[in-house]
Amino acid sequence: MGLVVVVLQFCVGLLALPAHLLDFLGLWKPLSQRIFPYIxxxxxxxxxxxxxxxxxxxFRSLPDFAGPSGQLKVLEIGCGTGNNFQFYPQGTKVTCTDLNPNFQQFLKKSQAENDHLHYEPNLVAPAENLSAVEDASVDVVVSTLVLCSAENVERVLKEVRRILRRGGAFYFMEHVCADHSTWxxxxxxxxxxxxxxxxxGCNLCREIWKDLEKASFSEMKLKHIWAPFPWKPFRPHILGYAVK
Known part of the structure; x- marks a missing residue:
């Protein structure tokens, strides 16, 4: 079975040959970073x-984690084009981070369209290093379709726990690896x-729930779902939240 997988991987890889040639010339990474936000x-x-x-x-339970002031402070890692803003409660203070600065034009447009929120300055930073954010300074951290492409999930979750106040929560929705016995x-x-x-860098075979289980949260609600997409390799998802 291993040999069959390798052969089929090679065949699929041939379809991306032009991109590999650009990568050989050192052109693919800067080009893909510009194209990726549009995709x-x-x-x-x-x-x-x-x-x-x-x-x-x-996100229905987000208001439950508002701090003593009553205002909810959310930091979203890998914010991308800002697709989650519509689900955040009125008056939420939001900080957005993303590694790719080319998302900014789309992010700012989404922020203007969702004026029921208050926005802090956007941060261009990897989720593994949020040094610009103070310890225990946010009520909620949000990650949707981000941990699949993180270079080091353990370091990301360590940063998440650092910036969350005690009793704060990490909300997640990620596509994950399927059961190893399945097609x-x-x-x-x-x-x-x-x-x-x-x-x-998006990883189809990452068992993110295992990283969450090892991250020393005090409580976690995690659910496996089969997302409604026609392409089966992308259908296994997890969602839920973990409390510091």
């Missing part, structure tokens, strides 16, 4: 339509190398 803006429309009810239910996992392995290369 995500398009994909986010369909994703939000199919996942709207899940997101609405997930979905078989095809995830086949597509994974090319998918990761073309989509800015």
């Amino acid at each position: 995500m803006r398009k994909l986010a429309v369909g994703y939000n339509e199919k996942m709207h009810s899940y997101k609405k239910e997930l 979905t996992y078989f095809f995830q392995q086949i597509y994974h190398p090319t998918w990761k290369f073309l989509l800015d």
Whole structure:
């Protein structure tokens, strides 16, 4: 089975040969960083339509984690084009971070369209290093479709715990690895190398729930779902929140 996977990975990889040639010339990374926000803006429309009810239910409990002042302070890592703003309660103070500065034009547009929120200055920073954010300074950290492409999930979760106040929560919605005994996992392995290369490090085979379980949160509510997408390798998801 291992040899079959390798052969099929190679065949799929041939479809991305032009991108590999650009990478050999040192042109792919800067080009992909510019193109990726446009791709995500398009994909986010369909994703939000199919996942709207899940997101609405997930974020319904956000007001429960407002701090002593009564105002909810949210920091969203990998904010991208700002697709979650519509689900945040009126008056929430939001800080957005993303590693890719090319998202800024779309993010600012989304912020203008969601004027029921208060926005702090956007931060261009990797989720593994949020040194500009003070310890225990936010009520909620949000991550949707971010941990799949993080270089080091353990370090991201360590930073999340650092910046959360005690009793604050980490909300997450991520696509994950399928059960290893399924055909979905078989095809995830086949597509994974090319998918990761073309989509800015996105990992189809990451068992993110295991990282969350190891992150020393005091409480966690986590749910596995089969998201309503036609392409099965992207369907396994987890969602929920973990309390510091």
